[in-house]
Amino acid sequence: MTTLGTEPLTATLRPMRLEDVAAAAAIEHASFERGWTPAAFRRELLENRVARYAVALVGGEVAAFAGLWVVLDEGHVVTVAVAPQWRRRGLGRLMVHTLGAIALGHELDSLTLECRPSNEAARALYRKYGFYEVGRRKRYYADGEDALIMTTESLRSPSYQARLARLEEELEALIPGSAAQLRAARDWEWPRFQAEGSSARS
Numbered sequence: 001m002t003t004l005g006t007e008p009l010t011a012t013l014r015p016m017r018l019e020d021v022a023a024a025a026a027i028e029h030a031s032f033e034r035g036w037t038p039a040a041f042r043r044e045l046l047e048n049r050v051a052r053y054a055v056a057l058v059g060g061e062v063a064a065f066a067g068l069w070v071v072l073d074e075g076h077v078v079t080v081a082v083a084p085q086w087r088r089r090g091l092g093r094l095m096v097h098t099l100g101a102i103a104l105g106h107e108l109d110s111l112t113l114e115c116r117p118s119n120e121a122a123r124a125l126y127r128k129y130g131f132y133e134v135g136r137r138k139r140y141y142a143d144g145e146d147a148l149i150m151t152t153e154s155l156r157s158p159s160y161q162a163r164l165a166r167l168e169e170e171l172e173a174l175i176p177g178s179a180a181q182l183r184a185a186r187d188w189e190w191p192r193f194q195a196e197g198s199s200a201r202s
């Protein structure tokens with residue numbers, strides 16, 4: 001089964017907020033054996049200056065989320081997860097596409113991630129978004145599985161831009177209104193942290 005051809009979905013994209021943490025942690029728990037706790041999500045939102053997390057709401061509920069760390073000129077994809085009941089409807093694409101939009105908004109050059117070789121669904125999704133394997137980290141995961149290191153070409157290259165344009169069109173058929181939301185995501189405002197530009201208070 002492919003996602004193309006299923007009923008279009010209505011989804012709203014926005015940066016993750018503290019109020020989303022419980023729902024995100026529930027999706028995380030349903031998706032990963034050793035998932036992050038709500039406290040870990042809160043730390044990311046409140047303390048990690050380089051973290052950029054997004055959610056997609058369906059019917060007002062968090063149905064998917066994704067996160068990126070801005071590391072120099074690279075976007076490191078930290079996580080992507082879709083609630084089990086909403087999978088195969090295009091939300092995985094939407095979240096990876098959102099990370100691309102956030103990366104372009106920050107003028108980053110490329111995206112990189114680690115992925116389990118056994119995670120066929122994620123690998124297929126990332127390949128769609130032009131990620132290719134550049135190496136392996138031995139026994140990266142707690143259970144001893146290696147990680148594949150995957151990266152994109154330069155996000156601003158004509159060939160990657162053409163890929164994004166094609167994927168955006170496909171996504172618009174799956175999730176009407178997504179193209180405009182993805183354009184807006186490039187300009188999302190992100191919290192400024194105390195540590196940036198001013199001295200920390202005691």
Ligand SMILES: CC(C)(COP(=O)(O)OP(=O)(O)OC[C@H]1O[C@@H](n2cnc3c(N)ncnc32)[C@H](O)[C@@H]1OP(=O)(O)O)[C@@H](O)C(=O)NCCC(=O)NCCS
Nearest residue numbers: 002003031081082087088089090091092093121122124125
């Ligand atoms: C991976 C994941 C995010 C995909 O989300 P999704 O909403 O189902 O993805 P989409 O509907 O946007 O599908 C996009 C593409 O992903 C691939 N894909 C998704 N699910 C797949 C599956 N079960 N088997 C094979 N390919 C799959 C396909 O290439 C699909 O494109 P197609 O439908 O045109 O064939 C979702 O399965 C998930 O949350 N998994 C658990 C968390 C996880 O593993 N995250 C990645 C960590 S590296």
